[in-house]
Amino acid sequence: MTRTILSLAFDALAYGMVLFIISIGLSIMMGLVRVVNLAHGAFAMMGGYIASTLLRGAGLSYLVTLPLAVAATVAVTLPLERLLYRRLYRRTDPLTQILMTIGITFVIIGTANYLLGPTLKPIPLPASLSGPLDLGFRTVPTHRLFVIACGLATALGLWLLLERTEFGIRLRASVDNSDMAESLGLRTDLIYAATFALAVGLGAFGGIVGAELLPIEPFYALRYMVTFLVVVSVGGAGSIPGALAASLLLGLIDTVGKYVAPEFGEFFFYSAVIAVVAIFPNGMLGRAQ
Amino acid sequence: MAARPLLGAALVPLAILLVSGLGYAAFPDDLAFLTHLIAISLLVLSLDLVTGYCGIATLGQAALFGVGAYAAGNACLGGLTDPVLLLLVGAAAGGAAGLASGAVVTRFRGLPQLVQSIAIGQLAAALANKLASWTGGSDGLAGIEPGPVLGLAAFDIYSRTAYVLAVAVLVLVVIGLTILVRSPFGATCRAIRDDDLRARMIGIAVYPRLVVMYGIAGAVAGIGGALTAITTGVVGLDSIGFERSAQALVMLTLGGAGTLWGALVGAFLFQVVEHFVAAYNPFHWITAVGAFLVLIVVLMPRGLASGLPEMVRSFRSSEVRSSGSWLSSTSLRLPRPFGSFKSSRLPGRQP
Numbered sequence: 001m002t003r004t005i006l007s008l009a010f011d012a013l014a015y016g017m018v019l020f021i022i023s024i025g026l027s028i029m030m031g032l033v034r035v036v037n038l039a040h041g042a043f044a045m046m047g048g049y050i051a052s053t054l055l056r057g058a059g060l061s062y063l064v065t066l067p068l069a070v071a072a073t074v075a076v077t078l079p080l081e082r083l084l085y086r087r088l089y090r091r092t093d094p095l096t097q098i099l100m101t102i103g104i105t106f107v108i109i110g111t112a113n114y115l116l117g118p119t120l121k122p123i124p125l126p127a128s129l130s131g132p133l134d135l136g137f138r139t140v141p142t143h144r145l146f147v148i149a150c151g152l153a154t155a156l157g158l159w160l161l162l163e164r165t166e167f168g169i170r171l172r173a174s175v176d177n178s179d180m181a182e183s184l185g186l187r188t189d190l191i192y193a194a195t196f197a198l199a200v201g202l203g204a205f206g207g208i209v210g211a212e213l214l215p216i217e218p219f220y221a222l223r224y225m226v227t228f229l230v231v232v233s234v235g236g237a238g239s240i241p242g243a244l245a246a247s248l249l250l251g252l253i254d255t256v257g258k259y260v261a262p263e264f265g266e267f268f269f270y271s272a273v274i275a276v277v278a279i280f281p282n283g284m285l286g287r288a289q
Numbered sequence: 290m291a292a293r294p295l296l297g298a299a300l301v302p303l304a305i306l307l308v309s310g311l312g313y314a315a316f317p318d319d320l321a322f323l324t325h326l327i328a329i330s331l332l333v334l335s336l337d338l339v340t341g342y343c344g345i346a347t348l349g350q351a352a353l354f355g356v357g358a359y360a361a362g363n364a365c366l367g368g369l370t371d372p373v374l375l376l377l378v379g380a381a382a383g384g385a386a387g388l389a390s391g392a393v394v395t396r397f398r399g400l401p402q403l404v405q406s407i408a409i410g411q412l413a414a415a416l417a418n419k420l421a422s423w424t425g426g427s428d429g430l431a432g433i434e435p436g437p438v439l440g441l442a443a444f445d446i447y448s449r450t451a452y453v454l455a456v457a458v459l460v461l462v463v464i465g466l467t468i469l470v471r472s473p474f475g476a477t478c479r480a481i482r483d484d485d486l487r488a489r490m491i492g493i494a495v496y497p498r499l500v501v502m503y504g505i506a507g508a509v510a511g512i513g514g515a516l517t518a519i520t521t522g523v524v525g526l527d528s529i530g531f532e533r534s535a536q537a538l539v540m541l542t543l544g545g546a547g548t549l550w551g552a553l554v555g556a557f558l559f560q561v562v563e564h565f566v567a568a569y570n571p572f573h574w575i576t577a578v579g580a581f582l583v584l585i586v587v588l589m590p591r592g593l594a595s596g597l598p599e600m601v602r603s604f605r606s607s608e609v610r611s612s613g614s615w616l617s618s619t620s621l622r623l624p625r626p627f628g629s630f631k632s633s634r635l636p637g638r639q640p
Contacts, residue, residue: 036400084583094346094403099542100586102535106579113572226348226407226531233404267415273408278393281401 006138008259009252014144016251017151018210022224023231024158024243025202031238032175032195033089038101040203041225042108047073047204048216049112052121062126066208073204074197080104081196089192090178105221118218123211143212150209154202158240171195175238234276236283245284246276298467301550302460308557309456320448322564324520327455330556331462331513332533333540334549338506340538341546342470343499344482345395346403348534349410350510352390355417355529357383357511362430362518363423370436372454376515383511384504386413391503395496398485410534417529429525433518444520451520458516462509466549469505478502479547539578542585 026040051069054060060068084104088097125143133142162168173181174191182188207216214224235246250269257268276284312323332354339345360382361375369375390409394402417424424430437443442450469475480488481495489495518524527533536559544555567574 030400036403084587087586094399095340095542095546096586098346098348098403098538099582102539103579103582103586106575107583108579110572110574110576110579114576118572222532226411230404230408233400237400264415264419266411267419270408270412270415274393274405274412277401277405277408278396281397 003138007140008255010140010144012252012255013248014147015213015255016248017148018206018213019227019231019251020151020244020247021154021206022203022210023206023228023235023247024154024240025199025206026228027232027235027237027239027243028158028195028202029199030232032171033085033192034237035085035088036094036097036101036229037085037199038098038225038229039104039108039221040199040228041223042105042221043073043077043200044203044207044210044224044228045112045216045220046076046108047207048123048211048220049116049121050204051208051211052123052216053116055124056122062124062129066205069208070201070204074201077200078193078197081193085196086189086192105225109218109221113218121216123208123216125212147209147213150205154205155240155244162240167191167194230270230273232283234273234283236280236285239283239285242283242285298471301467301553302463304550305456305460305463305553309452309459313452317447320452321521324448324451324455325517326557326560327459328513328516328520329537329540329560330459330553331516332510332537333544333552333556334462334466335506335510335513336537336541337546337549337552338466338470338509339391339503340541341548341552342475342482343395343478343502344485345406345499345503346399347394347406348403348531348538349390349394349406349408349413350506350537351529351531351533352410352413353383353386353507353510354514354533355413355524356386356507357514358518358524358528359417359424359430359514360511361515362433362524365433365435365518366430370434372435372438372519375435375519376458376512379511379513379515379518380508381511383514384508387507387510388500388504391500391507395499395503407531410529410531414526414529414531417526424524424526427526429523430518431523433522433524435519448520455516455520458512462512463549463553466509470549474498474501482547539582542582 022040022044025043026037029035029037029040047069050072051065054065054069055062084100088100129143129146131142132139133145162171170181170186170191171194173184174186174188178188181191207214207220214220231246231250232243234250235242235244250272253272254266254269257264257266261267309323309327313320316323332350335353336347336350339347339350357379361379364378365375369378390406393409394405397405418426420426421428435444438450438454442453444450470478477488477493477498480491480493481498485495514524514528517528540555540559541552542555543559544553544557545551563574566577
């Protein structure tokens with residue numbers, strides 16, 4: 001019994017961390033430029049596809065592929081920021097944002113399947129990450145531990161970036177009052193572009209390291225699009241602790257729900273979402289707008 | 290003076306009859322598809338009521354459609370085989386589901402509203418999968434065999450009866466909705482869409498109106514769902530899923546939110562093109578839809594939804610000069626599909 005609970009908690013933690021890594025990118029974007037970016041899942045999927053192609057086609061090692069695929073995804077999507085996302089920043093209504101970002105999602109899905117085919121794309125793990133790891137009192141899958149470590153590193157790294165660097169200060173100034181920041185001479189368009197790149201990079205990173213839990217397949221972008229949006233909404237857009245808390249909470253509810261009553265699917269997950277959003281419309285740790 | 294708007298109101302039902310007559314003559318072998326098209330049009334009309342007329346952001350409308358479909362299917366399996374009664378069952382079930390979900394969704398604006406609508410839709414889909422004794426789970430609900438329509442016309446293998454029934458239902462619903470959106474109730478809903486704070490200040494009870502409109506939209510979607518259940522004999526999980534909600538929104542935008550004819554034109558165009566292109570290659574179809582959506586936003590920053598009525602209005606306003614004060618009696622206004630994005634809670638709902 002204790003054994004089951006522990007392994008369940010461990011799985012929930014790993015799953016929650018995957019949700020966190022991917023969702024925090026979306027959260028930063030929604031907090032800063034107020035874009036309901038439904039294509040975020042498509043960017044995570046793109047990272048997965050690129051990593052899978054590099055690993056299996058070019059035969060690179062996992063730890064080289066990871067940053068390479070993230071960088072490639074950012075490089076591919078930056079023109080989108082220039083051409084399309086720039087129009088959506090801050091002022092347009094949600095309908096426009098939903099339409100454009102669903103459109104981008106559809107294009108990415110169609111293109112990916114045209115180029116790579118409609119099969120599941122595995123991201124093979126290196127031997128050092130695929131086996132079990134003996135922690136002394138019990139053994140756990142190494143990959144899950146790796147994911148959890150990645151999640152913690154992401155949270156810490158982001159906190160340092162936003163709270164302790166010049167870029168973070170500029171970014172927070174732009175979030176709080178974009179017009180004022182611009183008047184003070186900040187290049188807000190560059191800050192927005194950098195934020196977009198950061199958001200996409202985090203999405204791709206999460207898509208790759210989380211591929212064991214959220215497998216890369218043709219409809220990945222549509223299947224999890226809603227999940228990521230929901231995590232951000234529950235946590236509160238633009239809040240790192242909020243996204244972390246929401247990811248862990250929803251990861252736990254989903255994992256336990258699927259273990260206790262698998263036939264209910266996402267019933268518990270979405271019940272929790274309705275309850276939290278009804279009580280905290282701006283998210284558990286979000287700020288009133 | 291009063292005759293002109295009345296003529297305008299009769300135009301849409303007449304156009305439906307004309308187009309469906311042409312459809313019957315041109316594609317006698319595709320009547321099943323045309324029937325399905327009409328059922329989906331009802332879903333898009335339903336979405337138009339809440340999104341186009343009330344400015345509510347929702348991506349969960351298919352839940353109401355699915356509830357109507359499953360309710361009618363179960364009623365039929367339970368022994369109620371009259372198609373008209375089954376449509377009423379679908380309307381009642383969809384209406385009840387609409388009132389219930391509307392009570393939750395319309396309390397907020399913006400992102401919380403969107404997320405609530407998605408969550409309710411996903412909840413309904415998860416329940417449909419779980420309650421297999423009611424819904425057949427992933428196998429779907431099969432063996433729905435309704436009796437003859439009004440005791441006269443039995444369903445045939447060529448879907449002729451089904452098609453005529455569907456056209457009749459669509460015409461009746463559109464007439465009913467035309468009356469609804471032109472009523473004072475419809476006008477206050479548009480006022481809420483345009484500026485909910487101002488609407489509240491002039492004494493409109495915002496929340497009850499939105500909930501009622503959501504219920505009516507649910508009934509319309511429920512009729513659409515019941516129509517598919519009756520005419521195809523099966524209800525699958527796809528009728529309640531997120532993809533269908535998203536597609537309905539795309540169709541509505543394509544045609545233009547905030548007018549009944551816009552919803553119908555969008556549903557018609559989208560599905561006819563999909564019917565041929567998706568048969569050729571579904572992934573090319575997805576890419577084409579996506580590219581099209583991006584183009585809408587780039588070329589018409591405020592969406593076809595306002596682009597088309599704007600074009601129509603500029604056309605009509607040139608007509609005004611010759612026909613006096615006619616424009617003042619029409620209800621054509623610039624739709625702002627999602628209203629203002631100022632507050633996440635409706636004014637006056639703060640605790």
